[in-house]
Amino acid sequence: MGPKSSSGFYLSRTSATFLSLLLAALILVIIILGALYARTTPPQWSHHICDTSTSLENITDPTGRPGVWNNPRLPQNLVPLHYDLELWPRMQADDEGNYLFSGQVNITISCVEVTDIVLLHSVQLNFSYVGLRLLGNKSEMDQNMESHGTHYKLYAIDKSTLQESKAYKHLQDPTYDIPGGNISTKSVWTFENHSYVVLELSEELVAGNLYLLELNYTGFMRQNSALFITHYKDFNEDKAVVASFLEPENARAVYPCFDEPALKATFKIRLVHNSSYVALSNMPAVAVSEREDKDGSVWTVTTFNTTPKMSTYITAFVICDFDYVNITERGNEIRIWARKEFVQKGFTNLALSIAGPLLAYMEDLFNVSYPLQKTDFVALPDLDVEAMENWGLITFIEEALIYDPKKKLRNSKFRTSLIFSHEIAHQWFGNLVTMKWWTDLWLNEGFASYMEYFGVTFLDSKLNRDELFTMHNLQPIFESDVGAHSNSVSLKKDLYEVDSSYMFNEFTYDKGSALVRMLSSFLTEKLFIKGISSYLKTFSFSNVDQDDLWNHLQMFIDQQDEVQLPTTLRHIMQSWTFQRGIPLLTLNTTTGKVAKEMFKTDNTDNITSDSNHSWIVPVTWMKNGIEQTSLWLDSKSKVFPLMTTAADEWIVLNINVTGYYRTNYNKENWNRLAKQLETNPKAITTVNRIQLIEDAFTLARYGYNEYGTALHLTKYLEKEDEINVWYTVLKHVMSSDYPLVTYTNFPLFKKYILKRINPIYQRYANIIRTNFDEAEDDYFIQAHIELILKTACSFGLQDCLQLAHELYATWMKNCSWDVIPESIRDPICCYAIANGGENEWEFAWEMVNKTEDMEIDFLFYAMSCSKEPWLLHRYLQYSLDMDKFSAFTLFHDIIKHEIGRHIAWEFLKENWQRIKDIFGPRATVDFYNVLLPIFASKATSDLQFQEIQLFINTTMNENQRERVLELVENKRRKCLGWTSKINDEILNWLQSNIDEAQI
Ligand SMILES: [Zn+2]
Known part of the structure; x- marks a missing residue:
């Protein structure tokens, strides 16, 4: 799936601040809902199974006896070859407000080892029919099937020699009834621990035979479920869209299946829908027909072409009332779908302009043909991730795909390019060649994440790939890959008891891509690209583990003399993929x-x-x-x-x-x-x-x-004109977690930094004053200029304060949101209000109340920058009329500032009972958990610290108090330790070096 949102592009400040609170609340809701659901909607077996007339109850592990169902991995005795799947989502709620979908799936399975048990995955599906029939002996197909382990490359069948085969006829036309006996079933039940449906048979399935497993069922669409319905407005009309998101193990919640990535099969999909909607799936539609239901309503049935052999998690379904723009690139029809209003306004044009070139570029780079005839890119109003790479039907959260040229969301062009590059790379790394098991997910995500950088630098040749990778990928992952919480990229053991979603972490994505980059570097890019091109061809429509990759590349290493390795590639790379840390x-x-x-x-x-x-x-x-x-x-x-x-x-x-x-x-x-x-x-x-x-x-x-060593490297900075170098320095100097600037060293640091930052500041101030639009597409400027301005203004550079005043005054005059470019709104508005008065503050408050725009976090923050005690006090008063999330953010912003912190502390003490009454005791504890440690970290004397402890002891009950006191003490200890560690070290260095540094 796509780059996670933790890459930090657009998580608003509010979102970021409340993430922890929301997470806790969310977990609670999930637990409650889960418990309710489990209690209220047990799966139902409504009627006969195969040739039995026994009505079956849902039974979970009826005898408690152990069996193959205890193994969290499917046994390898049955292999799915083909799914014939029909889905019929109802976009009108039933009487109880539920959105139902019904489904019918016929799975052709090959028995490779005798068994009298069929296990497959299913979760939260209610079955009305389960049947199993013999299709025939597969030996008649064998000579034409290419065997690969236990999997069969159906796509490779020489069809002309098979046309008389009964089994083949059935695969082509499921209505073709094959003579063959039903297999009777002793019992059918679910084993919920591993999401299995268990069919215990009265007779054994014979190795070498093909069988047809037929299942009819219903399920419910929910928010954030595998198949989900989202309501939204288009041109002010109420609309709905149904879409799926199945990675890693959610296909089983939409259709019963052998839901493991290595069990690839072909899929023939039909979607039943209202005629005014469009149905999309992985492949192009090949037939449209009508069907009348029992109430006489007529539905449209869209049938799609059979897919290549693929994993269940990349099957996809969308039923929508969207519009699209399209283009054909190398015979591949590319369509960009979004709500009609967005398409009409041209918000899909950026996506249309990059999708084709990126697909062609990657096809050329990997030298492996793109195997599909169409590719849909769909902007969904709701999706849990930024994007999902479903083969031929790539889904995006709207913000990641649409681009409003007037709104200029920060970095959005870059972000869209990055996400498109990632998902398009997945069409090869993940969809064509897939990891055998989730423990090697990095073979999908590490490669797709690395190829992002090829894609964005192909689209924007001004961007330096190494620089971008260092800033965007290496700096964050180097920071994270330490301590007990870091993980290795790959796991040696199976993820038996661990949720497979555990692997979707920064180590799989970011460290995975960094290791791919290192591999490419020591092999040379030429050899690397040659090797992975061959790897993609060799393992097309198949699955791999990392040994397959190493062994394959080793063949190419052995064939040349230019690159010499000290040992085998496998030995080298395993020392990285199985070890955590740096x-x-x-x-x-x-x-x-x-x-x-x-x-x-x-x-x-x-x-x-x-x-x-x-x-x-x-x-x-x-x-x-x-x-x-x-x-x-x-x-x-x-x-x-x-x-x-x-x-x-x-x-x-x-x-x-x-x-x-x-x-x-x-x-x-x-x-x-x-x-x-x-x-x-x-x-x-x-x-x-x-x-x-x-x-x-x-x-x-x-x-x-010592810090002196690091500071020595900054003496030259007056000559440094690269914004990324500056950003890296300031990230450390201005850190709020490990602050280097203290009360004691502030005057010296001010002199030291201002002398050096002035040239680069002047350069960008000039661009801002003359033509900032020119820098609109410069990713590095957009991403890092804020910190340059923030530093210059916070050290009191007069021109910076003047710039903030000028831009803000112009905005106050003409009220146009375009006056202050989005990437510098935070520091400009903050310092304009900090150095302004009541008028500046009132203007911000007026704008907050006037706009429905969601992107106003910067104004909430800016108002907290005021140095007027009475304005801050009034602002805190206002917070009591806000929702608790906004109120919390407001407090959190205010206490970042020196004056605000004192006002907020007094306000909290005076109003704690009111805050508790308004927001509730639970919210108050959340407030205290976060806010009080910050107060404690800034306490400059024991007396102040004791005051905080006293406040906790007198306002919180015993149960709540312990946790908050611990947090406060930890924070205090850490901060005191930190300050005493750096104070003398940095002060001494500045004193010895400042003379020559003075202006
Ligand atoms: Zn991905």
Whole structure:
């Protein structure tokens, strides 16, 4: 599925702030609903099974006896070959307000091992008929079927020789009745632990025979369920759309099936729907007919072409009243679907302009033909993820697909390009070649995530792929891949008891793609692309584990001399995919010794059970700006005589950070790097400048180095014109979690930073004042300019404050939302209000109340920046008339600011009973859980801290108090420890270096 929203593009501040609260509430609701559902709607068996007339009750594990159903994986004795599936969703609610769907599926299965039990998946489906029939002996088909393990490539059947086959006739036309006996059934029941339907048969199924499993059933559509209905407005009319989202294991909630990714089959799908709606599925529609129901209503039946062999989780269904724009690229019809209003306004044009070129580009890059004749891209008003790669029917949440040129949502062009690239890459990585089991999900997601960067840089050649990957992928995953919560990319064991959705995490996506990038780098891109192209061809319509990938690439490595590896590719890559954490390489340029260890942020992180730190590390490096022959580090440490330096020489490891590791150096080398940056920064690549700073600050934060080492690297910054380098520096300097600027060092830091930031600030201020539209499509400026402005204004740069005043005053004059570009609204409005008065504040409040627009979080934040105590106090009063989420956000914003924090503390003390009365005791505890630790972290004396403890003790009952006190104390301890650690270190460094730095 698509890039997760945690990549942070558009989670609003409100959303982000309440995520934890919402999550807790959501879990509770799910538990309650789950319990209610389980109690009220047991599956029903309404009538006969096969040739028995016994009415069957739903029984869960009727005897408690153990059996194959205890295994969470399906037995491999039956293999589905083909599904003939009809779905009929009712878009009108029944008398009880439920949206029903009915279904009928005939599954052709091949018996490969004798059995008297049929197991398949089903969840929350109510069956009205279950039958099993013998189709015939498959030997008549064998000579024409290509065997691959236990799976059969039906698509590869030589059809001409089979046309007389009865089984084949049935596959082509399910109404063709094959003579053959029914298989009688002893019992049919569900085993809910593993979502199984169990058919216990009176006779054994014979290996070598084909059988037809027939099931009729009903289910309910719900919000966020596998098949769901969403109501929305189009041109002010009420509309509804039905869509599916089946990854990882939700196909079983729409149709009973063998719901494992390796059990690929072909699918012939029919959708029954109202004639005014359009039905879409993976393949093009091939027939449309009518059907009359028992009430005399006429329905449309749309039948789709048979799919290639594919996994259940990428089957897809949409029934909608959308419009579309289309184009044909290389014989592939591309349609972009959205609500009619959006299509008419041209919001689908961006998607239409990129979909075809991206499909053609990836087809050429992988050198594997796209196997489908049509591809639909559908913008849904509701979807749990940003996008889902269903083969031939890719679904998106609307915000990820539509583009309103007037609204200019921040980064939306870039974001749409990125998501489209990801989903289109999945058509090969995931849909054509699929992982055997979810533990190797990274073979889908890691590759699709890496290919995103090929796609976006193909669409926008100004973007540097390495720089983009470093900023967008490596920085966040390097930060996350530490401590006990980090995971390995792949798991050696099956996910027996773990929900398969567990694998959809940042390690699968971001670390997975970083490892693919490292692989591509040490193989060379040429060999890598050649190898994966062959891998995609070899395993088309089939499944793989990572060994298949390594062994396949190894063949290409063995055929050439240019790239030499120290051991097998499998050995190298398994040292990365099965280990969590990130290595730290430390080079001593005096001795040439490189040592390897796990990078730790906490001494208590001693978990080594799944990790022996045995990464085999490709070491690229440069000396004095000249790239050297790369080396391998396959032991804990190694001496490389070439890596010693003379007095004026320096070394940088990990060129362009293609290796998945951090680097540290002896002090001499750090100092020489700092000196080199001061004389000629461009001798070191932009990506390496970014990473040197990123590593130096991170190593200082966790005690590997002193802050002086990191700060030394910033002395040259007056000469730095790359916004990504600046962003990386400021991300550390302005961090709110690990703040470097304190009351004590503020005046020195101010002098130090303002002198250096002024040139780059002036450059962007000039662009903002003259023509910011030109920067509209520059992703890096849009993403990072906010931090430059925020830093300049917060250190009091006069021109920055003036700029904020100018833009805000113009906005107040003409009330046009376009005056302040979206990417700089936060700092501009905040500092305009902070340095303005009542009029500026009132204008913001007026705009908040005047607009229905959801994107007004920045105004709520801006109003909290006021330095007028009475305005802040009144703002807090207003919060009591808001919903609890808005009120909470408002408090949270206000206490980020010095003056606001004092006002909010007094207000909270005075009004805690009122707050409790208005928002309820539960909400109050949530408030306190989050807000009080922040107050505690900012307490500058024991007296203040004791006051907070007293407040907790007097306002909360004993049960609630314990948790909040613990949070408050932890936060206080961490902050005190942090401040005392850095205070002297940074102050001393600034004092020794400020003279030469002064303006
Ligand atoms: Zn994906």
